[in-house]
Amino acid sequence: xxxxxxxxxxxxxxxxxxxxxxxxxxxxxxxxxxxxxxxxxxxxxxxxxxxxxxxxxxxxxxxxxxxxxxxxxxxxxxxxxxxxxxxxxxxxxxxxxxxxxxxxxxxxxxxxxxxxxxxxxxxxx
Numbered sequence: 001x002x003x004x005x006x007x008x009x010x011x012x013x014x015x016x017x018x019x020x021x022x023x024x025x026x027x028x029x030x031x032x033x034x035x036x037x038x039x040x041x042x043x044x045x046x047x048x049x050x051x052x053x054x055x056x057x058x059x060x061x062x063x064x065x066x067x068x069x070x071x072x073x074x075x076x077x078x079x080x081x082x083x084x085x086x087x088x089x090x091x092x093x094x095x096x097x098x099x100x101x102x103x104x105x106x107x108x109x110x111x112x113x114x115x116x117x118x119x120x121x122x123x124x125x
Contacts, residue, residue: 007072009072010069010072010073013065013068013069013072014069014078014081014082014084016065017062017065017066017069017082018082018084018085018088020058020059020061020062020065021058021059021062021085022085022088022089022092023055023058024054024055024056024057024058024059024062025055025089026055026092026096027051027052027054027055027058028051028052028055029097030051031046031049031050031051031052031055032046032051032052034049034051035049077119077120080115080116080119081116081119081120083112083115083116084112084113084116086109086112087109087112087113090105090106090109
């Protein structure tokens, strides 16, 4: 019997990768808020911020996970699945940073989810 297109181990890796990327981005946002934003005047504070450094570490780990994903599935499937990070990013903005999300953005999130569903459908030949 052929192996399913989206094996659970690969989907788990994709979700771990997305979680690492989103956590890294969240740490960067928190770090930049604590420093007062990005500017050339505070580059050293940014470079030495534990929030920024932790986010970078998570990005390095996420890259290792991404290498594992790319070695196990087609790029044309893996990369669109990665777009679920945008969906979870909107949710994080709403939940963690208390951002107001307009209905158009929620609609865009729904379009992304539907697109991922279409991309993940098994290929019928």
